[in-house]
Structure formats: C-alpha cells, structure tokens
Amino acid sequence: MKSDKAFCKYDKKYIRENLSFFAELAAKPAYICRKCARASSQKNTLCRPVKLDKIEVS
Numbered sequence: 001m002k003s004d005k006a007f008c009k010y011d012k013k014y015i016r017e018n019l020s021f022f023a024e025l026a027a028k029p030a031y032i033c034r035k036c037a038r039a040s041s042q043k044n045t046l047c048r049p050v051k052l053d054k055i056e057v058s
C-alpha cells in the first residue's frame with residue numbers, strides 16, 4: 001500500500017481495512033501530529049509531524 005499520504009487523512013473505512021498497518025506505525029511512535037494528535041513511527045504519515053522527543057512533557 002502507499003504510505004505517502006498522511007494517515008491523519010485516511011477515512012474510517014480505509015483505516016478499518018488496514019488496521020494492522022496503522023497499529024504497526026502507532027506501536028512505537030517517534031512523531032506526533034500537532035494538528036490531530038495521532039502518533040506514528042514514520043514522519044510522512046502525519047500531516048503536521050513533530051518529533052516526540054522534542055516535546056517537553058510535564
């Protein structure tokens with residue numbers, strides 16, 4: 001499958017059909033989307049990626 005589209009933008013049906021792919025990306029997140037708060041191991045799957053280790057957690 002293509003992974004050049006931000007997965008923030010996939011529709012519900014697509015996500016349901018490819019859940020294992022999304023689960024794999026979300027299992028070890030390195031990035032979080034600051035627009036929709038989704039997490040992923042791959043930067044290009046998020047529309048506004050921010051590296052998790054750059055974010056201060058209080």
Ligand SMILES: [Zn+2]
Pocket residue numbers: 006008033034035036037038046047048
């Ligand atoms: Zn997003």
